[in-house]
Amino acid sequence: MMNRVVLVGRLTKDPDLRYTPSGAAVATFTLAVNRTFTNQQGEREADFINCVVWRKPAENVANFLKKGSLAGVDGRLQTRNYEGQDGKRVYVTEVVAESVQFLEPRNSGQPRTGNNDFYGGSQGNQGNPFSQNQNQRNQGYTRVDEDPFSNDGQPIDISDDDLPF
Amino acid sequence: MMNRVVLVGRLTKDPDLRYTPSGAAVATFTLAVNRTFTNQQGEREADFINCVVWRKPAENVANFLKKGSLAGVDGRLQTRNYEGQDGKRVYVTEVVAESVQFLEPRNSGQPRTGNNDFYGGSQGNQGNPFSQNQNQRNQGYTRVDEDPFSNDGQPIDISDDDLPF
Amino acid sequence: MMNRVVLVGRLTKDPDLRYTPSGAAVATFTLAVNRTFTNQQGEREADFINCVVWRKPAENVANFLKKGSLAGVDGRLQTRNYEGQDGKRVYVTEVVAESVQFLEPRNSGQPRTGNNDFYGGSQGNQGNPFSQNQNQRNQGYTRVDEDPFSNDGQPIDISDDDLPF
Amino acid sequence: MMNRVVLVGRLTKDPDLRYTPSGAAVATFTLAVNRTFTNQQGEREADFINCVVWRKPAENVANFLKKGSLAGVDGRLQTRNYEGQDGKRVYVTEVVAESVQFLEPRNSGQPRTGNNDFYGGSQGNQGNPFSQNQNQRNQGYTRVDEDPFSNDGQPIDISDDDLPF
DNA sequence: TTTT
DNA sequence: TTTT
Numbered sequence: 001m002m003n004r005v006v007l008v009g010r011l012t013k014d015p016d017l018r019y020t021p022s023g024a025a026v027a028t029f030t031l032a033v034n035r036t037f038t039n040q041q042g043e044r045e046a047d048f049i050n051c052v053v054w055r056k057p058a059e060n061v062a063n064f065l066k067k068g069s070l071a072g073v074d075g076r077l078q079t080r081n082y083e084g085q086d087g088k089r090v091y092v093t094e095v096v097a098e099s100v101q102f103l104e105p106r107n108s109g110q111p112r113t114g115n116n117d118f119y120g121g122s123q124g125n126q127g128n129p130f131s132q133n134q135n136q137r138n139q140g141y142t143r144v145d146e147d148p149f150s151n152d153g154q155p156i157d158i159s160d161d162d163l164p165f
Numbered sequence: 166m167m168n169r170v171v172l173v174g175r176l177t178k179d180p181d182l183r184y185t186p187s188g189a190a191v192a193t194f195t196l197a198v199n200r201t202f203t204n205q206q207g208e209r210e211a212d213f214i215n216c217v218v219w220r221k222p223a224e225n226v227a228n229f230l231k232k233g234s235l236a237g238v239d240g241r242l243q244t245r246n247y248e249g250q251d252g253k254r255v256y257v258t259e260v261v262a263e264s265v266q267f268l269e270p271r272n273s274g275q276p277r278t279g280n281n282d283f284y285g286g287s288q289g290n291q292g293n294p295f296s297q298n299q300n301q302r303n304q305g306y307t308r309v310d311e312d313p314f315s316n317d318g319q320p321i322d323i324s325d326d327d328l329p330f
Numbered sequence: 331m332m333n334r335v336v337l338v339g340r341l342t343k344d345p346d347l348r349y350t351p352s353g354a355a356v357a358t359f360t361l362a363v364n365r366t367f368t369n370q371q372g373e374r375e376a377d378f379i380n381c382v383v384w385r386k387p388a389e390n391v392a393n394f395l396k397k398g399s400l401a402g403v404d405g406r407l408q409t410r411n412y413e414g415q416d417g418k419r420v421y422v423t424e425v426v427a428e429s430v431q432f433l434e435p436r437n438s439g440q441p442r443t444g445n446n447d448f449y450g451g452s453q454g455n456q457g458n459p460f461s462q463n464q465n466q467r468n469q470g471y472t473r474v475d476e477d478p479f480s481n482d483g484q485p486i487d488i489s490d491d492d493l494p495f
Numbered sequence: 496m497m498n499r500v501v502l503v504g505r506l507t508k509d510p511d512l513r514y515t516p517s518g519a520a521v522a523t524f525t526l527a528v529n530r531t532f533t534n535q536q537g538e539r540e541a542d543f544i545n546c547v548v549w550r551k552p553a554e555n556v557a558n559f560l561k562k563g564s565l566a567g568v569d570g571r572l573q574t575r576n577y578e579g580q581d582g583k584r585v586y587v588t589e590v591v592a593e594s595v596q597f598l599e600p601r602n603s604g605q606p607r608t609g610n611n612d613f614y615g616g617s618q619g620n621q622g623n624p625f626s627q628n629q630n631q632r633n634q635g636y637t638r639v640d641e642d643p644f645s646n647d648g649q650p651i652d653i654s655d656d657d658l659p660f
Numbered sequence: 661t662t663t664t
Numbered sequence: 665t666t667t668t
Contacts, residue, residue, distance in 0.1 A: 001199045001668095002173040002402045002431055003212065005242065006334050006501040008166055008567055008596065033242075034166040036594065047168065047244045049258065070598065072332045072503055072567075077170065077198075077242075077260075079212045081665075086251065089665075093214065093258035095242075099531065101332055101503065103565065105600055167567045167596055171336040171499050173402055173431065175667035197667035201429065213666055233667060235433070237338055237402075237497045264366065266338065266497055268400065270435055331529040332503040333542065335572065338496055340663035362663035363572075364496040377498065377574045378662055379588065398663060407500065407528075407572075407590075409542045416581065423544065423588035425572075435668095496664095576661080584661075 003076040005095050007049060008103065009033035011069045017062035027058035029065065031073060051075070053097040064102050072101035168241040170260050172214060173268065174198035176234045182227035192223035194230065196238060196260075216240070218262040229267050237266035333406040335425050337379060338433065339363035341399045347392035357388035359395065361403060381405070383427040394432050402431035498571040500590050502544060503598065504528035506564045512557035522553035524560065526568060546570070548592040559597050567596035 009031035017027045032046045039045055051073055053061055065071055075097040084090040174196035182192045197211045204210055216238055218226055230236055240262040249255040339361035347357045362376045369375055381403055383391055395401055405427040414420040504526035512522045527541045534540055546568055548556055560566055570592040579585040 001201070002171060002237070002336060002338075002404055002429075003198045003200075004171045004334065004336050004404055006167060006169045006332060007242070008332075008503065008598070009168075033168045035168075036166070047242055049242055049244060072167070074332055074334055077172070077212055077214055079214060091665080099332075103503070103598055167501060167503075167569055167594075169499065169501050169569055171497060173338065173433070173497075177666035195666065199668080211667070235668085239497055239499055264497075268338070268433055331531070332501060332567070333528045333530075334501045336497060336499045337572070339498075342662040360662065363498045364664080365498075366496070376663070377572055379572055379574060400664085402497070407502070407542055407544055409544060586661075 005073070005075050005077050007031055007033055007051075007073045007095065009046075009049070009071070011065055011067055011071060012048060014066045015061050017058060025055055025058035025062075027053050027061040029053075029061065031071065050092075050094040051097050051100075052078075052094055053100055057097065057100055061097075061100050065100075070103040072103055073097045074099045074101075170238070170240050170242050172196055172198055172216075172238045172260065174211075174214070174236065176230055176232055176236060177213060179231045180226050182223060190220055190223035190227075192218050192226040194218075194226065196236065215257075215259040216262050216265075217243075217259055218265055222262065222265055226262075226265050230265075235268040237268055238262045239264045239266075335403070335405050335407050337361055337363055337381075337403045337425065339376075339379070339401070341395055341397055341401060342378060344396045345391050347388060355385055355388035355392075357383050357391040359383075359391065361401065380422075380424040381427050381430075382408075382424055383430055387427065387430050391427075391430050395430075400433040402433055403427045404429045404431075500568070500570050500572050502526055502528055502546075502568045502590065504541075504544070504566065506560055506562055506566060507543060509561045510556050512553060520550055520553035520557075522548050522556040524548075524556065526566065545587075545589040546592050546595075547573075547589055548595055552592065552595055556592075556595050560595075565598040567598055568592045569594045569596075 012030040012032050015027045015029035017025060019025055029051055031049045031051055033049060034044055034046045037044075053075075061071075073095060075095045077093060078096045079091065079093050081089050081091045177195045177197050180192045180194035182190060184190055194216055196214045196216055198214060199209055199211045202209075218240075226236075238260060240260045243259055243261045245257045245259075246254050247257075342360045342362050345357045345359035347355060349355055359381055361379045361381055363379060364374055364376045367374075383405075391401075403425060405425045408424055408426045410422045410424075411419050412422075507525040507527050510522045510524035512520060514520055524546055526544045526546055528544060529539055529541045532539075548570075556566075568590060570590045572588060573591045574586065574588050576584050576586045
C-alpha cells in the first residue's frame with residue numbers, strides 16, 4: 001500500500017487555521033493547480049484541491065501563505081465521509097500535507113496580514129473557537145456543509161480523532 | 166504547477182468499463198489503500214480512492230484487474246463538479262491514472278471472468294450504451310448522481326469532453 | 331524545494347544490513363525496476379536503483395525482503411561523493427527510503443533464511459562489524475570503494491553522520 | 496513496476512542543449528534541492544541531481560531556464576553505465592524529466608541571455624555538434640568523463656538509442 | 661553489476 | 665460505501 005501526492009499550485013484563498021480541543025493546530029486551504037493541457041475549447045482549466053495540514057506546519061502555512069501564494073505540497077490522499085444536512089452521506093477526498101513548501105520569491109515571505117490575518121484573529125471565532133454548534137450532527141473536523149472547505153467564519157467542529165498521528 | 170499521485174492498493178470491486186460516443190474507452194475503479202498507521206482505537210483504516218483511466222490502459226484494467234486485485238496507479242488529481250439531483254453542486258476529487266500497474270503474482274494474471282466480465286458485457290447497457298438519459302441534466306462523464314462512481318447498471322453519459330488528451 | 335521518489339521493483343540481491351557505531355540500523359539494497367517501454371531492439375530494460383533505509387524499517391527490510399522480492403519504496407533522492415581508491419571523486423545518487431512496502435503475497439512473508447540470513451550473520455563481519463579499516467580515508471557511510479553498494483563481505487565504515495534525522 | 500520522481504530546486508548552471516544525429520533535442524541540467532533538515536553541524540545541505548530532458552521540453556528548458564532558476568521536474572529515475580577512461584565501468588543515476596515546470600515569477604520568464612545563450616550558440620560546438628570524438632569509446636549519450644554532466648564545451652556523443660520513446 |  |  002502506497003499513497004503519495006505531490007502538488008504545486010496557488011492558494012485560492014487565505015488558509016484557515018483552527019485548533020482541536022487538545023490544542024493541535026490544523027490549517028486547511030485549497031490549491032489551484034493549472035492543467036498542462038487545454039480542453040476542447042482551447043482553455044486551460046485548473047484542479048482545485050483541498051489540503052489539510054496539522055501541527056507546526058499548519059501554523060507556518062497560516063503565517064506565510066495567503067491567497068495567491070505559490071506553494072508545494074507533499075502528502076497523501078485521504079478520504080472521509082460525514083452525514084450532510086439533508087441526512088445524506090457526503091464523501092470527501094483531500095490531501096493531507098506532510099510538508100508544505102513556500103515557493104514565492106523571498107520578498108513575499110513576510111507573515112501575511114489583512115482581514116484574515118492569523119495574528120489578529122477576530123470576527124466569527126471570538127471566544128472559544130470550538131464553541132459547539134449544537135444543532136448540527138458532525139463527523140470529521142468540518143461542519144456538515146455542502147463544501148466542507150467553505151465555512152464562512154462559522155464555528156467548526158474539529159475532533160482530535162482526525163489527528164493523522 | 167505540478168500534480169502527481171502514486172498509489173498502491175486493492176480494487177474494492179471489479180472495474181467498470183464504458184465508451185464515449187466517439188469510441189474512447191474509460192474505466193473507473195476504487196482503490197482501497199490501507200493506512201500505515203492506526204487510529205485512536207488501534208484500527209488500521211483505509212482510504213477509498215476513485216480512479217479513472219482512459220483508452221488502451223482502460224481496457225487493460227478491465228481485462229486484468231478485478232475486485233481484490235493489487236494495483237499501482239501513477240496519475241494526477243482531478244476535480245470536477247456537477248449539479249446533483251437535489252440541485253446542489255457536487256464536488257468530486259478523483260485520480261486520473263496515466264498508468265496502471267498489475268501487482269499480482271503471475272498466476273492471477275489471466276483475464277477476469279464472471280458477472281461483470283468485460284467480454285461478455287450484458288444487462289443494462291445492451292444496445293447503444295450511450296442511449297441518452299433524457300430527463301437528466303449532465304455534466305462530466307457521469308450521470309448526475311450523488312456518487313458518480315455508483316451507477317448501478319444504468320446508462321451513463323460520457324462525453325468526449327472528458328478525454329484528458 | 332521538494333524531493334520525492336516512489337518506486338516499485340524487485341531486489342537484485344538480499345539486502346545488506348549494518349549498524350552505525352551508535353547502533354542505528356542501515357539496510358542497503360538495489361531495486362530492479364523494469365521499464366514500461368522497450369528499446370530500439372525491442373527489449374525491455376530495467377533501471378537498477380540503489381536504496382538506503384535507516385532504523386526500524388532497515389531491520390524490517392532485512393527480515394522480510396530477499397533477492398527477487400517485489401517491494402515499493404517511498405523516499406527521497408540523495409547525492410553523496412567520496413574519494414575513490416584512485417584519488418578521483420566518485421559521485422553517488424541513491425534513494426533514501428522513508429518507507430518500504432512488501433508487495434509479495436502473504437505466503438512469501440516469512441522471515442528470509444539462507445546464506446545471507448539476517449539472524450545468523452556470520453562470515454566477513456564476525457566480531458565488531460565496525461572494526462575500523464585504518465588505511466582508508468572514508469566519507470559517507472561506506473568504505474571508499476568504486477561502488478559503495480558493493481562491499482563483498484568486508485568490514486564497512488558507517489558513520490552516524492549519515493543518519494537522515 | 497513503478498518509477499516516479501518529483502523535484503523542485505534550482506539549476507546549478509545554465510542548461511546544456513544538444514541534438515542527436517537524427518535531430519532530437521536533449522537538454523541536461525543539475526538541480527540543487529535543499530534538504531529540509533540540517534546535518535549534525537546544523538548546516539542545511541543540498542542534493543545535486545542530474546536531469547535529462549528530451550525533445551520539445553528540452554528546448555523550453557534551454558530557452559527559459561538558466562543558472563539559479565527555480566524549476567520543478569516530474570519524471571523517472573534512470574540508470575546507465577559506460578566505460579570510463581581508465582577502463583572501469585562508471586555507473587550513473589539520473590532523472591529523465593517528462594515535464595519541467597518554470598517556477599520563477601513572471602518577469603524572470605524571458606528567454607535567457609549571456610554566454611551560454613541558446614539562440615546565439617557559439618564557441619565549442621560550432622559546425623557539427625556531433626563531430627565524432629574519435630579516440631574515445633562511448634556508451635550512452637555522454638563522453639566518457641568522470642562526471643558525465645560536465646563536458647566543458649567539448650563535442651559529445653549523443654545516440655538516438657537514448658531516446659526514451 | 662543486477663530482478664521476475 | 666468499499667479491498668486483503
